[in-house]
Amino acid sequence: MTTRTASARYDGLGRDGKGHITSQSGVLDETPYGFGTRFGDEKGTNPEELVAAAHASCFTMALAFALAGAGHEDGKLETTAKVTLDKDGAGFKVTRSDLTLTASVPGIEPAEFEKIAAEAKANCPISKLLTAEITLTHTLD
Incomplete structure (x- = not known):
């Protein structure tokens, strides 16, 4: 059986918060995400x-x-x-x-x-x- 992990952190709340995602492999390393990357055109995922x-x-x-x-x-x-x-x-x-x-x-x-x-x-x-x-x-x- 294989288990892979990733973690997400969100500093602040709502639209003003900023998130970061890190994956076990390191391909994602503090990769930004948040309101602007989800509903806008900000750089991140x-x-x-x-x-x-x-x-x-x-x-x-x-x-x-x-x-x-x-x-x-x-x-x-x-x-x-x-x-x-x-x-x-x-x-x-x-x-x-x-x-x-x-x-x-x-x-x-x-x-x-x-x-x-x-x-x-x-x-x-x-x-x-x-x-x-x-x-x-x-x-x-």
């Missing part, structure tokens, strides 16, 4: 962008492995995920993740490719995460 990156990369890797498992030896896959954040009452909700795939797999029949791609979409761990149970443990200082 935001949760929806990170979910989109996770979903695009997870699906693409799952598809690459599924195609290899089906005996295909060469190809190129490029996926864009567009994650939508919509108003939900007084808050917001991620309502969808739209995957757009461009692929080149020599020798594959379209029906076989469609079947393998649909299975990869349904079975990649991030697709499953988007419908998973979420738990919370907290401490208040």
